[in-house]
Amino acid sequence: MANTLPELVYEMAVSNLARQEAKLDELRSRSGILLSAAAVAAAFLGGALLGEKSRGLLFWFGVALFVVALVLVLWVELPKKGLLLGPDVLTVVEDIEKDAFEDLDHAFMALARYYSEWSEENDKVLSRLLGFFTWAAVAVGGFLILWFVELWRYSNG
Numbered sequence: 001m002a003n004t005l006p007e008l009v010y011e012m013a014v015s016n017l018a019r020q021e022a023k024l025d026e027l028r029s030r031s032g033i034l035l036s037a038a039a040v041a042a043a044f045l046g047g048a049l050l051g052e053k054s055r056g057l058l059f060w061f062g063v064a065l066f067v068v069a070l071v072l073v074l075w076v077e078l079p080k081k082g083l084l085l086g087p088d089v090l091t092v093v094e095d096i097e098k099d100a101f102e103d104l105d106h107a108f109m110a111l112a113r114y115y116s117e118w119s120e121e122n123d124k125v126l127s128r129l130l131g132f133f134t135w136a137a138v139a140v141g142g143f144l145i146l147w148f149v150e151l152w153r154y155s156n157g
Contacts, residue, residue: 006108013115021085045147065143072136084118
């Protein structure tokens with residue numbers, strides 16, 4: 001528990017970075033689940049469609065959407081350089097030495113400022129990753145619809 005206002009601000013900044021790390025972990029977990037579901041669906045539906053003599057345009061559009069979903073999910077899963085989810089101790093030490101803070105309260109405020117700046121940059125990266133995940137989910141839904149329609153056409157053919 002914080003004893004001073006600067007400590008409280010510092011703790012808030014640190015907890016914000018921790019929340020962002022949790023958001024990233026959750027997003028990557030969901031994208032892994034989406035990838036697994038897409039792979040299973042592609043295996044079953046694609047296998048059924050590959051058994052047909054001729055593959056229609058819907059099949060190939062579905063393949064393209066599956067590839068798009070795969071690329072987007074993998075992009076979400078890959079490590080990102082722009083994310084700073086915890087303090088780089090060496091940088092903090094260098095900044096403290098360079099600025100020669102008067103006391104601990106000034107150091108807490110400076111660190112809170114750094115973490116807030118990192119948090120703003122992280123929000124931009126997380127927002128982009130969420131967008132990629134959203135488009136991946138749309139692509140998965142798209143290829144499923146196209147392949148179900150294609151299967152329906154073959155079964156009623």
